[in-house]
Amino acid sequence: MGIETENKEIEDSIRDEAKKLLSENQVDVVIGYSQGTVPLSSTMVIIRKEEDVDKLVWNNLCYINLARYLAPLMPQLCDSEGKPLKIGIVAKGCVGRAINMLAVEKQINLENIKMIGINCNGNVNRSKIDLEIGEKEILDVSISGDDIIVKGKDWEKKFPYDQYINELCKICQVKSPSATGETCVGECQEIESIHDEFADIDDFEAKSTEEKWEDIKNSLEVCTLCYSCRQACPVCYCNLCFVDQNLPIWFGKTTNYTDIFTFHLIRATHIAGRCVACGACSSVCPVGIDLNIITRKLEKIVKERFDFTSGLNAETLPPMMDFKMEDEEEFMLEED
Amino acid sequence: MPNPYIPYLTRVKSIVGENKANDIKTIELEFKKEEEYKKFDYIPGQFAEISMIGKGECPIGIASSPTEEGTIKFTIKRMGTVTSAFHGSEVGDIIGVRGPCGNGWPVEDMKGKNIVVIGGGFAFSTLRSLVLYLLDEKHRKDYGDITVIYGNRDPGEVLYTDVLDEWKKRDDIKVVLTIDREAEGWTEEVGFVAPIVKKVGPKSDNGVAVVCGPPIMIKTTIAVMEELNWGPEQILNSLEARMKCGIGKCGRCNIGNKFICTDGPVFSLAELKELPDEY
Amino acid sequence: MEQKILKKDEIGKLYKEFESEYNFYAPISQKGNIVFEKIENPEDIVLDYLNSKIPPKSVLFPQMEVLFEYTLDEKDVEITDRQDLDQKILIFGIRPCDAYSFELMANFFSFHGNWEDEIYLKKKENTTLIGIGCNNPRTTCFCTSVGGNPFNKENMDVFLTDLGETYLVEGISEKGKEIVNKLSWLSDAADKDVKKSQELATQAEESIVTKMDTDKIVSNLETSFEHPVWEEISESCIGCGSCAYLCPTCTCFDVIDETDQYNNRGRRIRIWDTCQSCLYTLETSGHNPRNTKIQRCRNRIMHKFSYYPTNYDLLGCVGCGRCISVCPANNDLRTILDKIEKIEKEEDEKIVA
Numbered sequence: 001m002g003i004e005t006e007n008k009e010i011e012d013s014i015r016d017e018a019k020k021l022l023s024e025n026q027v028d029v030v031i032g033y034s035q036g037t038v039p040l041s042s043t044m045v046i047i048r049k050e051e052d053v054d055k056l057v058w059n060n061l062c063y064i065n066l067a068r069y070l071a072p073l074m075p076q077l078c079d080s081e082g083k084p085l086k087i088g089i090v091a092k093g094c095v096g097r098a099i100n101m102l103a104v105e106k107q108i109n110l111e112n113i114k115m116i117g118i119n120c121n122g123n124v125n126r127s128k129i130d131l132e133i134g135e136k137e138i139l140d141v142s143i144s145g146d147d148i149i150v151k152g153k154d155w156e157k158k159f160p161y162d163q164y165i166n167e168l169c170k171i172c173q174v175k176s177p178s179a180t181g182e183t184c185v186g187e188c189q190e191i192e193s194i195h196d197e198f199a200d201i202d203d204f205e206a207k208s209t210e211e212k213w214e215d216i217k218n219s220l221e222v223c224t225l226c227y228s229c230r231q232a233c234p235v236c237y238c239n240l241c242f243v244d245q246n247l248p249i250w251f252g253k254t255t256n257y258t259d260i261f262t263f264h265l266i267r268a269t270h271i272a273g274r275c276v277a278c279g280a281c282s283s284v285c286p287v288g289i290d291l292n293i294i295t296r297k298l299e300k301i302v303k304e305r306f307d308f309t310s311g312l313n314a315e316t317l318p319p320m321m322d323f324k325m326e327d328e329e330e331f332m333l334e335e336d
Numbered sequence: 337m338p339n340p341y342i343p344y345l346t347r348v349k350s351i352v353g354e355n356k357a358n359d360i361k362t363i364e365l366e367f368k369k370e371e372e373y374k375k376f377d378y379i380p381g382q383f384a385e386i387s388m389i390g391k392g393e394c395p396i397g398i399a400s401s402p403t404e405e406g407t408i409k410f411t412i413k414r415m416g417t418v419t420s421a422f423h424g425s426e427v428g429d430i431i432g433v434r435g436p437c438g439n440g441w442p443v444e445d446m447k448g449k450n451i452v453v454i455g456g457g458f459a460f461s462t463l464r465s466l467v468l469y470l471l472d473e474k475h476r477k478d479y480g481d482i483t484v485i486y487g488n489r490d491p492g493e494v495l496y497t498d499v500l501d502e503w504k505k506r507d508d509i510k511v512v513l514t515i516d517r518e519a520e521g522w523t524e525e526v527g528f529v530a531p532i533v534k535k536v537g538p539k540s541d542n543g544v545a546v547v548c549g550p551p552i553m554i555k556t557t558i559a560v561m562e563e564l565n566w567g568p569e570q571i572l573n574s575l576e577a578r579m580k581c582g583i584g585k586c587g588r589c590n591i592g593n594k595f596i597c598t599d600g601p602v603f604s605l606a607e608l609k610e611l612p613d614e615y
Numbered sequence: 616m617e618q619k620i621l622k623k624d625e626i627g628k629l630y631k632e633f634e635s636e637y638n639f640y641a642p643i644s645q646k647g648n649i650v651f652e653k654i655e656n657p658e659d660i661v662l663d664y665l666n667s668k669i670p671p672k673s674v675l676f677p678q679m680e681v682l683f684e685y686t687l688d689e690k691d692v693e694i695t696d697r698q699d700l701d702q703k704i705l706i707f708g709i710r711p712c713d714a715y716s717f718e719l720m721a722n723f724f725s726f727h728g729n730w731e732d733e734i735y736l737k738k739k740e741n742t743t744l745i746g747i748g749c750n751n752p753r754t755t756c757f758c759t760s761v762g763g764n765p766f767n768k769e770n771m772d773v774f775l776t777d778l779g780e781t782y783l784v785e786g787i788s789e790k791g792k793e794i795v796n797k798l799s800w801l802s803d804a805a806d807k808d809v810k811k812s813q814e815l816a817t818q819a820e821e822s823i824v825t826k827m828d829t830d831k832i833v834s835n836l837e838t839s840f841e842h843p844v845w846e847e848i849s850e851s852c853i854g855c856g857s858c859a860y861l862c863p864t865c866t867c868f869d870v871i872d873e874t875d876q877y878n879n880r881g882r883r884i885r886i887w888d889t890c891q892s893c894l895y896t897l898e899t900s901g902h903n904p905r906n907t908k909i910q911r912c913r914n915r916i917m918h919k920f921s922y923y924p925t926n927y928d929l930l931g932c933v934g935c936g937r938c939i940s941v942c943p944a945n946n947d948l949r950t951i952l953d954k955i956e957k958i959e960k961e962e963d964e965k966i967v968a
Contacts, residue, residue: 036945038755043945044851064944068853074908076846131647135664137753153751222646224669224678227892228855228943244894247417252873253886254679284943286857287648287668339696340730341682341870341883389685389692390874390881415899430692551902578898580870583730585723586885587867588895590914593922598730612840612917 002145003060003121003161010118011058014090017116017186018053021088027114029077031066032056032090039141039150040126044069046076056090060143060165063123063283065276066090067098067234071107084112091184092120094278096177097311098234101274104314105321107237110183117177117186122161122169123279124148127288129164133157167200168279168292178312191312198300204293216261216294222287223260225253229281229291230267235274242266264294272298273318276311340583343387343432344372348425349407356492359414360458361423362399364407365431376436378402379443380465381574381602384435385582386410388421395579395597398436399461401468403475408433411461411495437582438601441466441546441572443475450480452538454557456487456529456549462574463548464496471509482509483538487529487553489516512536530556540566548574558605568605575601617792618809619784619801621775630657632798637705637743640674642667651706662708662777665753666935670863671706671713675738676720678860678887682734682870687879700737708775709746711767712758712933716863717742718770722927723866743790746771747782750815755936757825757949763934765823766816776812783812827952829920829930835955836921840913844958848951849912851944856889858938858946859915864923864931865889890914916951 018030034045034055042061047053066089069077077085091099096115102108124141129150140151148159162170177184178191207215227243230236242250243263250266252259268275268291277299281291302308306319306327346365354360367373378384378398387393400409414423425431441462451470455463463484470479484503488494494513504511514525514532525532529549538545545566547557554573561571577589577596584598592611594600603611621629633639634654642649643659648668654660684695721739724732749756749765758764768774772791776783783804786792795801839845859865869888874881888895891911897903905911923931939947 037947037950038940038945041945043947046850064853074850076850076909127647134647135649135661137665137751139754218646222648222650224860226855226857226860228853228857231853231855232943240894244892249417253869253871254873254884255886256679284853284855286861286941286943288646339683339733341734341885342694342696345692345694387872389694389883390687390872392872393870393883419899428690430690432692432694576898577904578896580868585730585732585866585868586870586888587890587918588888590918590922592917593925 004143004145006121007058007060007143010121011056013186014056014058014116014118015053018047018056018088018090019050021114021116021185022047022050022053026086027088028079028085030056030088030090030116031069031077032116033058033062033064033066035059036061039138040124040129058090058118060122060124060148060161061126061141062092063126063166063280064232065095065098065234065278065280067095067102068232068280070099070113071102071234071237072239073108084109086112086114088114088116091115091117091177093172093174093176093178094120094276094311095234096179096184096188097174097276098278099177100179100311100314101235101276101318102237104317105235105274110314113183115177115179115184115186115188117179117184117188119176119187120169120172121175122165122172123283125164125166126283127285127290129159130288132159166279166283167290168277168296171197171200172277174312179314183314193307193312194309196300196303196309198296198303201293201296201300205297217257219289219293220260220264221257223264223289224287225255225260225263226286228284228286232280232284233271234276234278234280235271236267242270264291268294268298271295273302273306273308273320274310275299340585341434341581343385343389343393343434344369344376346408346431346433348427348429348431350427351425354411354495359423360411360495361414362409362411363422363425363431364400364409365433366407367433368430376408376433378408378436379440380469381441381462382436382438383462383582383601384408384410384433384437385579386422387432387434388418388425389430389432391421392418393432393434393580394418395437395582397462397465397574399464401465401472403469403472411458411464413458434582437597439599441602443469446544447478448480448542450539450541450543451482452543452545453482453484453486454529454533454545454547454549455485456553457489457493458495459548459550459574460486460495463546464499466546467503467509468499471503471506476508480542483512483536484509485512485514485529485533485536487514487516487532487549491515491519491522528556529553530560533557534560534563537564540564540570543570545571547571568609571605572602573605573608575603577601617785617795618804618812619795619798620804620808621782621784621801623781626660626662627657628800629798630654630660633705637703639705639707640671641707651709654707660708662747665751666710666713666749666756666937668937668941669861670716670935670937671709672716672720672863672866674704674706675717675742676735676866680734680885682883682885684882685880687874687881697734700734701741704738704742705745706742707745709744709771710749710935711746711765711770712756712763712935713863714744714746714770715763715767716933716935717744719864719923719927719929719931719933720866722929723923743772743794744770745773745775745791745794747775747777748812748816749819750777752819752823753936753940754824755939756823756934757827757936758934759820759823760825760827760829761930761932761934765819776815778808778811778815781808783808825936825949827949828956829952831956832920832952833924833930835958836917839955839958840917842958844954845909845913848916848946848954849909852891852908852912852946853944854891854893854908854911855943856891857941857943859889859891860887861937861941863933863935863937864919867895890918912946916948916955920952 030047176187399411589596651671786795868885919931
């Protein structure tokens with residue numbers, strides 16, 4: 001089935017489910033994606049009335065992780081007394097994973113959430129396309145058959161879809177939310193565990209230590225510390241981020257490479273074991289840095305050490321918040 | 337024009353604890369260079385950005401009056417990193433001072449009027465500066481009646497007891513002190529500031545009221561003043577905000593199109609009503 | 616003939632004329648992003664670009680800037696002022712909207728109260744701008760709606776027009792005319808060159824797609840501070856700060872002391888900050904006047920289109936469109952201003968009825 005046809009089906013199912021949930025009063029609002037006003041973008045929309053469901057779209061440009069809007073919860077999603085509304089949320093697999101993580105960490109109450117599960121077919125890699133097109137204005141991006149059609153004023157380029165989606169989408173194994181029962185309508189599944197080869201970081205892992213440092217430095221040097229990555233991340237919800245603390249001041253906030261690198265490294269460590277591999281951080285970066293080299297490596301280490309994949313259910317605590325009696329402690333105690 | 341971010345250097349002359357809890361101290365500073373002290377020409381109500389160089393900077397209202405020559409004083413409450421550094425400083429330490437910043441109390445416009453000074457808690461700092469200025473022999477005749485109403489949680493929190501005692505001895509100023517609840521040994525008024533203001537009942541004709549304190553005190557006091565027929569142009573407030581540069585450049589303390597650090601911190605109630613309801 | 620021609624392969628030659636006297640900044644491509652950097656090798660210069668990712672405000676108002684340095688002794692402190700503010704700066708290949716942004720920033724950094732930001736103003740005094748017109752404005756550009764133009768030469772010293780194979784060179788200010796005279800090796804422009812440049816200018820202005828009625832916006836905004844439309848406007852915002860960092864007129868900054876305790880020295884620096892950060896207005900007492908996203912989103916728009924115009928009689932936006940194309944949540948400025956215009960229309964209609 002071509003991507004274009006798949007998208008139409010997914011879009012129709014989102015609209016149908018949303019309409020049903022609203023008309024049956026199962027939810028007060030539905031959060032989803034709607035058409036962006038510039039190419040290679042989409043925007044978040046809050047649907048409050050059934051007749052507005054046609055604003056919801058699915059167009060492979062839906063890179064924001066909508067779970068990000070659930071914690072902290074904004075006043076627009078609460079009633080007049082400040083209590084959370086019943087929220088329907090369009091959930092591709094990684095959004096479902098994020099919602100599960102937020103539930104485990106007690107940031108949201110799953111009773112108020114209805115996931116509208118979809119079988120996600122990936123999102124376009126914005127920075128890759130931008131880089132290929134260069135300094136020409138892109139006026140339109142659309143999916144036709146199995147191709148991404150990029151149009152300018154007097155030019156057009158075609159990109160094969162499966163090669164130009166996000167690296168994380170290429171190896172994704174949780175395309176629809178892992179949730180059951182009352183929490184999810186539409187496409188859902190129950191996943192116990194996944195077998196992840198982490199093939200996306202194979203090339204990087206094969207490099208020597210010096211090459212890795214060089215690569216990371218080249219990549220992070222252009223960072224402007226705008227914190228879009230942190231703001232777009234659904235599991236980065238702290239009221240007072242470590243960056244902003246001043247008792248103590250953990251590290252500098254300047255644009256020296258040391259400070260930039262420290263920020264990214266510490267943030268990656270804080271989300272280790274909790275990252276849901278949605279790739280929103282890399283998609284929103286205004287200078288096109290691929291942050292997932294670092295986060296995926298940490299995810300791999302967590303998988304190897306603790307056999308844990310985040311967001312498959314709303315019960316299991318992530319390894320950095322939990323302990324098991326069989327955890328090895330060779331780093332703490334001397335072997336007898 | 338010199339770099340406006342470079343502070344004048346001053347030395348700590350004395351540090352005095354002001355309250356029983358010992359988290360409010362007044363530090364007295366002496367300028368290293370005489371000509372810089374002369375440049376630091378201030379009026380009551382202005383503030384300065386004082387820094388522990390190496391730790392940080394914060395905006396503090398000037399507690400001394402320009403009539404107290406030779407040194408300047410700041411009353412600081414220990415709240416965070418920089419203020420803790422001030423509390424831990426010793427006589428002779430260097431403290432950077434940038435300023436004077438802000439518009440200050442309009443002492444020129446207040447001439448010929450009856451002044452009511454209403455303060456709550458720790459916010460009495462710049463009011464000390466104002467009252468000392470008004471009472472100075474060079475200025476006293478320019479102003480009408482002066483009434484001071486100063487409220488605190490308990491007797492241990494009353495600041496500047498030495499100056500207050502001096503004022504009570506005078507007959508050209510009325511001083512009313514109050515605490516929130518009865519306390520042993522306290523012989524003066526008891527009650528929140530607003531009902532005490534009502535009791536004192538300052539007349540609004542030809543009056544200017546200066547109100548400084550925690551938000552709830554200001555709100556209730558203003559309500560009482562309005563009952564007593566005070567108009568919004570007659571009531572002055574000093575606003576607080578998070579500030580960094582203190583000179584209207586970093587953009588942080590804006591309220592509507594005005595900056596609290598340069599267009600304020602003193603605003604009349606009438607002016608505040610024109611501005612967005614953010615603070 | 617006043618106008619001259621610069622051949623595209625003569626840029627290196629032009630660079631050599633200035634490199635000894637000036638810090639020469641021009642657009643280069645850094646990992647696919649166009650940014651203004653100090654040029655060491657003129658081959659790096661890219662002039663065939665839409666607009667830079669990071670605005671050239673980063674040259675005169677860098678993301679991190681030293682205010683002064685200090686050394687700490689036992690009981691003494693010594694302060695060293697900036698010594699480099701007299702250096703001459705040349706910014707080559709800047710767009711008209713960004714050149715205008717320097718003027719708007721200068722307004723703001725000039726006297727307000729008793730203080731002037733000497734650091735920015737001195738650098739600006741020593742800056743020469745050689746700009747280039749926009750033959751192909753983007754669909755997100757709206758400079759013509761905010762008093763600008765893709766071929767606005769007003770704020771430039773020297774103005775270039777890309778004619779295809781060559782650039783037309785025009786000295787605009789006195790400083791600029793002197794510079795053009797000094798470059799005696801430039802060939803004279805022919806009448807057809809000047810004519811072509813005028814055609815390109817007209818074409819560029821006509822090609823601007825985004826138009827807004829900014830005249831009404833200032834007064835509209837004054838009456839819409841408490842309107843519930845701000846709830847809708849700020850819904851999708853994720854509170855990052857990309858819009859502020861990449862805006863050529865955003866100048867908010869934070870001040871930090873960085874001390875090297877082992878060597879008893881340090882520096883006080885300023886770094887970019889954004890009113891979109893949730894801690895921007897947080898006071899030590901814990902009170903935060905702007906603790907909701909709604910208030911923060913509103914503050915930014917008000918600042919550009921209401922507060923700045925009230926203080927300086929000019930809009931605080933240059934219409935470069937960077938905030939529109941970079942916003943990760945696609946919170947489009949055009950949609951926002953459209954919504955604000957629409958409320959007033961409803962209210963007007965109510966009054967008429």
